[in-house]
Amino acid sequence: MFSAVVMMIVQPEERNMYDQYWLVKYLRESHGVTTIRKTLSEVEAEGRVLPDGTLVVNDRKVTVVYFRAGYTPNDYPSEAEWSARLLMEQSSAVKCPSISYHLVGTKKIQQELAKPNVLERFLENKEEIAKLRQCFAGLWSLDDEEVVKSAIENPDLFVLKPQREGGGNNIYGLDVREALIRLKKEGGDALSAYILMQRIFPKASLASLVRGGVCHEALTVSELGIYGAYLRNKDKVIINDKCGYLMRTKVSSSDEGGVAAGFAVLDSLYLTDK
Numbered sequence: 001m002f003s004a005v006v007m008m009i010v011q012p013e014e015r016n017m018y019d020q021y022w023l024v025k026y027l028r029e030s031h032g033v034t035t036i037r038k039t040l041s042e043v044e045a046e047g048r049v050l051p052d053g054t055l056v057v058n059d060r061k062v063t064v065v066y067f068r069a070g071y072t073p074n075d076y077p078s079e080a081e082w083s084a085r086l087l088m089e090q091s092s093a094v095k096c097p098s099i100s101y102h103l104v105g106t107k108k109i110q111q112e113l114a115k116p117n118v119l120e121r122f123l124e125n126k127e128e129i130a131k132l133r134q135c136f137a138g139l140w141s142l143d144d145e146e147v148v149k150s151a152i153e154n155p156d157l158f159v160l161k162p163q164r165e166g167g168g169n170n171i172y173g174l175d176v177r178e179a180l181i182r183l184k185k186e187g188g189d190a191l192s193a194y195i196l197m198q199r200i201f202p203k204a205s206l207a208s209l210v211r212g213g214v215c216h217e218a219l220t221v222s223e224l225g226i227y228g229a230y231l232r233n234k235d236k237v238i239i240n241d242k243c244g245y246l247m248r249t250k251v252s253s254s255d256e257g258g259v260a261a262g263f264a265v266l267d268s269l270y271l272t273d274k
Helices: 018-031 042-046 079-090 099-104 107-113 127-133 145-153 174-186
Strands: 005-009 037-039 047-051 055-057 059-066 094-096 139-141 160-164 194-198 205-209 214-233 236-251 265-266
Touching: 005 018, 005 042, 018 037, 018 214, 037 042, 042 047, 042 055, 042 079, 047 079, 107 139, 107 194, 145 160, 145 174, 145 194
Parallel strands: 005 037, 005 059, 059 094
Antiparallel strands: 047 055, 055 059, 139 194, 160 194, 205 214, 214 236, 236 265
């Protein structure tokens, strides 16, 4: 007899765990749902998929797999971790995110979506397509020699981005020029591991920041992220809706913006008519 659970995939030495435990507590107290925490290597050692597609880990039926790890190459140090990911994807458990939805969030896919005539594959309304394109920054493959040449000549106008998550990996300023010259010499996979993006220069605002109990004012820039809820069963979309937001603010002189990495802080919205 299996007891159904939510399985949270975590890193072996997880540091960013406080909101994870809050979710575990909320699911248990509000919905009576048990959550287990497993690393990818533990899933490979303890997991199996039954003939009907049911994912079982340590004799517990897993109905939802929630990934809080598995987004960086460091999360896959051996074939065991890749085998665990494949095992979960082959099961009937709901994956958050599924491998296809995970890949949609990568920078390489964003670059592909920015190409001419690609949005038309997914949307029919020309006005909606035009509005979406207005929100896109320039995104280019390093196969585009003219753009690479422009970035080497004007590195401050570009950001070089690898396929990574969580901040701390992007390349800015004169480092863009040095990195592009090096990557061009290496060629092949070295070039395909990065994309070039047009650098955005948002308007800075004066804000009050508190650090170590001391308040001071500084010029800051903010980034607004919109949470979305998306659930589908094969081709049938069940839920596709917005469900909240996250505002991050950092000093304008900082290139990076990760909260957990210590570059930014969580903030709230202040709307004006300007």
